[in-house]
Amino acid sequence: MRIFLEKHLNLLDYALSSLWRRKGKNLSVFFVFTLVIFLLASFLFLTRSLLVSAQITLRQTPEITVQHMVAGRQESIPLSYMGKIEDIFGVHQVSPRVWGYKYNEVTGANITVMGLSRSPLLGEEVLAEGRFGAQGEQGWAVIGQGVLADLDLGSRRSFSFFRPDLTLKPFSVRGIFAPQSNILTYDLVITGIDDGRDLFGLDPQLATDLLVEVVNPLEIATIARKISQVLPDTRVITRPQILKTYQAVFSWRSGFAAICLISALAAFIIMAWDKASGMAPEERREISILKILGWQTPDVLMVRFWESLALALVAFVSGTILAYIHIGYFQAGLFRSVMMGWSVLRPGFDLVPVVSGTDLFLLFSLSILPYLAATIIPAWRSASVATDSALRG
Amino acid sequence: MRPATLFALLLLTLTAVGLLASLHGRQRAVAERAGQAGRDNLTRELGLTDLCLATEARYTRHPAVTDDLVPFMDYPVALEHFPTGLFWAPLP
Numbered sequence: 001m002r003i004f005l006e007k008h009l010n011l012l013d014y015a016l017s018s019l020w021r022r023k024g025k026n027l028s029v030f031f032v033f034t035l036v037i038f039l040l041a042s043f044l045f046l047t048r049s050l051l052v053s054a055q056i057t058l059r060q061t062p063e064i065t066v067q068h069m070v071a072g073r074q075e076s077i078p079l080s081y082m083g084k085i086e087d088i089f090g091v092h093q094v095s096p097r098v099w100g101y102k103y104n105e106v107t108g109a110n111i112t113v114m115g116l117s118r119s120p121l122l123g124e125e126v127l128a129e130g131r132f133g134a135q136g137e138q139g140w141a142v143i144g145q146g147v148l149a150d151l152d153l154g155s156r157r158s159f160s161f162f163r164p165d166l167t168l169k170p171f172s173v174r175g176i177f178a179p180q181s182n183i184l185t186y187d188l189v190i191t192g193i194d195d196g197r198d199l200f201g202l203d204p205q206l207a208t209d210l211l212v213e214v215v216n217p218l219e220i221a222t223i224a225r226k227i228s229q230v231l232p233d234t235r236v237i238t239r240p241q242i243l244k245t246y247q248a249v250f251s252w253r254s255g256f257a258a259i260c261l262i263s264a265l266a267a268f269i270i271m272a273w274d275k276a277s278g279m280a281p282e283e284r285r286e287i288s289i290l291k292i293l294g295w296q297t298p299d300v301l302m303v304r305f306w307e308s309l310a311l312a313l314v315a316f317v318s319g320t321i322l323a324y325i326h327i328g329y330f331q332a333g334l335f336r337s338v339m340m341g342w343s344v345l346r347p348g349f350d351l352v353p354v355v356s357g358t359d360l361f362l363l364f365s366l367s368i369l370p371y372l373a374a375t376i377i378p379a380w381r382s383a384s385v386a387t388d389s390a391l392r393g
Numbered sequence: 394m395r396p397a398t399l400f401a402l403l404l405l406t407l408t409a410v411g412l413l414a415s416l417h418g419r420q421r422a423v424a425e426r427a428g429q430a431g432r433d434n435l436t437r438e439l440g441l442t443d444l445c446l447a448t449e450a451r452y453t454r455h456p457a458v459t460d461d462l463v464p465f466m467d468y469p470v471a472l473e474h475f476p477t478g479l480f481w482a483p484l485p
């Protein structure tokens with residue numbers, strides 16, 4: 001065993017010296033390989049972090065959301081539907097909600113405005129300043145940090161939005177959400193339901209959707225099915241479905257992007273194959289001399305294997321660490337423009353990178369194994385080169 | 394020092410850097426969890442359904458409650474054209 005280890009240590013020494021001798025070529029391969037692994041790992045870590053963040057942050061999302069569908073599109077839902085839902089056994093409470101978007105033509109930002117039917121039971125820890133409006137109070141608003149910046153309010157605490165008839169609807173800012181909740185509230189304006197209806201020009205007997213709370217969370221699916229039966233012209237969205245949507249979106253997108261990045265990896269593997277196949281005359285001479293000195297073909301093969309493995313391992317670890325730093329400390333700066341697109345309001349979310357064993361194994365299988373395979377066959381061909389012909393040139 | 398030892402040291406150093414970064418990440422995750430109770434209340438009381446990450450289009454701001462055909466709603470043959478649709482659009 002000791003002889004075996006000693007032999008491989010010596011082969012590794014020789015392989016590393018050989019790598020260092022051709023450092024120009026090997027460093028270029030190393031940088032490209034690290035870059036490809038970095039991109040692939042960054043995307044895997046980013047989607048995993050977003051998925052975990054969505055699963056944790058949205059675990060208290062409404063149990064059931066009911067939307068009215070007309071001709072295949074979502075329309076405002078009549079409040080008369082509330083009674084039919086309340087009659088279903090197991091329903092605890094039904095709350096109407098009015099919400100929609102306001103486009104700020106000056107800055108080009110989309111702001112989400114949400115009118116609530118009851119004053120939220122929230123402590124001041126979710127607000128950087130102020131409070132929520134009381135029940136029945138008119139014209140109040142609690143805004144997110146992004147809205148505060150976009151409307152350039154400064155120390156002012158009032159603003160207006162245009163109604164559909166272009167008259168102005170004034171709001172008085174009662175509170176501002178704390179930056180810790182930016183991932184949920186950055187572009188939000190929360191107000192009372194009557195103010196929401198007034199702003200969007202909605203009939204008093206209509207709401208955007210209905211939120212349903214159930215007594216027993218285990219019965220969410222059953223009650224959702226009953227709502228669909230009682231109100232067939234509605235779309236019923238449950239909490240598990242919302243969480244599954246995020247899982248599906250992230251899995252689909254990460255798979256899609258991974259396929260694009262795998263093309264880059266494939267190009268690199270082809271380049272590695274090409275480089276390993278095209279042996280320089282010095283390399284042929286080196287192998288010939290080694291064989292004359294008594295090396296066997298498996299020894300030469302082993303040296304090439306150690307060379308590839310050493311380079312691939314360092315590139316893998318470096319690329320993975322760089323990807324971790326990219327997600328954790330630079331907030332996925334390279335992918336941000338894809339994720340945010342033309343968004344004007346860009347929440348400064350703080351991603352905590354999540355690295356799973358599955359992702360590392362996937363990364364290892366997609367990068368190191370193909371690289372080793374791509375270099376081992378040319379290595380075998382180079383190891384079986386005819387000694388005399390190589391020496392004669 | 395023989396090259397194999399140098400190589401082992403390099404790998405160990407890189408692994409240690411990775412572990413340190415991961416430990417720091419773990420600490421940040423713990424700190425993040427401390428504020429989760431507040432976010433839970435917020436989500437429950439306001440009835441929030443989506444993360445505020447991309448705000449350019451309604452189907453990327455609220456992917457969970459949007460219509461599947463929203464990207465194509467503007468006119469019959471309109472193509473989904475927002476850049477975030479690459480990342481956020483509903484499943485086909």
